[in-house]
Amino acid sequence: MSVMVDIRSVHKSFGPLEVLKGIDLAVGAGEVTVILGPSGSGKSTLLRTINHLEKVDRGAITVDGALVGYRRAGDKLHELREREVLKQRTRIGFVFQNFNLFPHLTVLDNIIEAPVSALRRPRAEAVDGARRLLARVGLADKADAYPRQLSGGQQQRVAIARALALEPKLLLFDEPTSALDPELVGEVLDVIKDLARQGTTMIVVTHEIGFAREVADTVVFMDEGRIVEQGTPGEVLDAPREARTRAFLSKVL
């Protein structure tokens, strides 16, 4: 199986605080990786380094064989120009905890914005694609609504459709259900599960243990900027080797 994401000894500090202390992680194409861990463990930061929303201090990340954010020349990594980084990002979908839909644009305009302006797709083609995606997330009738007229769960489904509109090779989810009312979590997880079944490569940071058990190929447990352990859901969730993993799971289960 080919490797889609390859993370090698990634370090990241915010001022004096080191939030990533050397992360190594490989994600195979078509796999679903779920990252668990307490707040402040660095899992969101790790996710954000994968599409260069955060720059790494040390180490390297490749997505589909291409270095993210840098160009290698000998032993040096030269930072790419913003335009090149933006181009890389169009192949990596990102779904935020707080949706971050554009409130002044309709649902349809939210979805076609990137295909039209970043990929230079003809508008009509982008609109067709957007309507198909909306149907796929069960919101075909909401194309002309504004984000604020939708429930949190609906907004997050639109945000997923918006990420899919770029036809990314990789989808990153940063706690996609943490800002939702409990009864709305299910509808969003259903959409993500559906994507998983269709073989989309995904990395999901979440607190939903049940979701991890059902969907993940690999579960990664992080704490204090390090990967404590990783393995299949059966290994990590049901028979954790590390005491810290057991302590965390006993609190959230």
Add this chain to the structure above:
Amino acid sequence: MSSDTLAKAAAPAPPEPADILRIVPQRRYGQWTAAVAVLALLGFAVNSVLRNEAFQWDVVAQYLTTDSVLRGLWLTLWLTAVVMALGFALGALLAAARLSANPVLRAVSWGYVWLFRSIPILVQLLLWFNIGALYPQILGVKTVDLLGPVTVAVIGLTLHEAAYAAEVVRAGILSVDRGQIEAAQALGLSRWRRWWRIVLPQAMRSIVPPAANMLIGTLKGTSIVSVIAVSDLLFSAQLIYHRTYQVIPLLMVATIWYTVVTSVLGVGQYYVERHFARGAGRTR
């Protein structure tokens, strides 16, 4: 209070069905008294304005649309428009500089705002008007010929306005959630597109009300250029009353025109605000 006492307090419920009870609103005698007093005062004021011969309303009517007054009004209008346009263009650049990652740009922008907010506009206009004392020639041209009163008015007001516009624009940009920019970056939108399509339209909601305030302030503030003999609305009125001594009627002419234009701008503001409130679900 424990649930026990709550239950006891609720226990003696009215035996009859509650829908026979009639609700009587509180009597607001104070409101009535205040309204009557204010209306009386207002009536007294209007009456005195209309009955006071010294207002000379016939003279007001005579000069309201006279050529020199309309020319003055026109100058006031285009001066306001030019100053607002240039002031906001410069202000937007200053705001961008202030929010940039470059410490030199940030410091220069801060310094500009500090300096031009510190100098009273009247002082600034007089300084620019007398700049020839510092630089008798600019590029081989006599400064007095290069910088006539109208040019001085445009330069002085624009530099003054830009300092305030910079803060208004900066506040607007800061009001846009950081997540909006991140989402746009994650979608691969170019810097230009992020600015024009995502940040600015959302910032406009916070920019428009203070900008409209500034526009109205500038409209009336341009009357200050009468001190350097620019024939704006006020100066045109002054020219007439210096000749005819009908001071109050001509000040009324200027007052009426300023009021009319301000009212029109207020209506415009309503529609602009409504435009930028799209998707906000709240327009007030």
